[in-house]
Amino acid sequence: MTDEQYRHESLNVLREIRDGQQAILAQLSAQRTLAEEQVARSRDKVDESIGLQKLALQRQRTIALIAVPGILACIAAIAYLVLRYF
Known part of the structure; x- marks a missing residue:
């Protein structure tokens, strides 16, 4: 293998x-976007859950007061009836 062929082969490998690294970076970017969307949805669900729990506690207090x-x-x-008739 000549020096020129070796350089050409090395250049092709590089x-x-x-190209492989660019493909991996594109995949990582897509995964990051997906993960960020999932985190946002998770936050929304947690906020909704907290709101429902607060509402349930309010209703529980109202019922307890009544x-x-x-x-x-x-x-x-x-007790009055028991004491009066016995």
Whole structure:
């Protein structure tokens, strides 16, 4: 193999390496874009979940404010009836 052929072969190998690296970089860029989209969707889902949890806690407090006094009134009425008739 002559010196010129060796250089030509080396140049071809370097070009193949460069082309392979460019393809890998394009794939990595696509994967990064996909990962960023997934992170954004995940954040949206977490925000939605937190909002629903806050809403559930508000409803729970409202129900507790209504139900607890009602239950206590029923217990007091039962206690009154038990004490009055026994």
